[in-house]
Amino acid sequence: MTSPQSAIAASNLTLSLGNGPSAVEVLRGIDLAVPQGQTLALLGPSGSGKSSLMAVLSGLERASSGQLSVAGADFAALGEDALATARRGRIGIVLQAFHLLPTMTALENVMTPLELAGLPDAHARAAEELAAVGLGHRLDHYPAQLSGGEQQRVAIARALAPRPPLVFADEPTGNLDAATGETIMDLLFARRAETGATLVVITHDAALAARCERIVTLADGRVASDTIPA
DSSP states (O other): OTTTTTEEEEEEEEESSSGGGGOOEEEEEEEEEEEETTTEEEEETTTTTTHHHHHHHHHHHHOEEEEEEEEEEEEEGGGEEEHHHHHHTEEEEEEOOOOTTTOOOHHHHHHHHHHHTTOOOOOHHHHHHHHHHTTTTTTTGGGGOOOHHHHHHHHHHHHHTTSSSEEEEEEEETTTHHHHHHHHHHHHHHHHHHOOEEEEEEEHHHHHHHHSEEEEETTTTTTEEEEOOO
């Protein structure tokens, strides 16, 4: 179903929420193959299934049916605990709301996934990653002491520090003004290029999607189009 060069291989992926007559079909047979190293945008209006698909592809949610291989792991065969273990080191996530731990400094926020993955030199690696996103002078600041743009830089550093082969960014500029958002996306694409990760950007912004090598548009839980921007 997949090859070593495949970051994501999904076949007839479905997701239903709820049970019985009240069940809601959110994803309706998604087929998607993403080669390692590609930048891909998941585009579509609210309710199209973008965030639900990201949740399934990143192992945060189990698909109801279908086949799914992510970074060499058979996600479809794994239970919730095994999925949590499989995500570690394989997947980095950058969210709209930053989701930094408020009682930890920037450095500690970036160190946490490194320590959970059992990687050596977590302190030094976290400091290097923060320096790479322009925050080498803010290591000991807490999230409340950082601007929105700075918090998202910390989130990018945290996502990329363990060198995951696959990174998801869900509306990463949604809480930022236009100028800051553009700077953050420049940074995210630059860091992705340096690490060689596959990047999947979930957005409703066509201009942001056009920065990716490939655009997959969802509508009503299905793939409506799959295009390569000119």
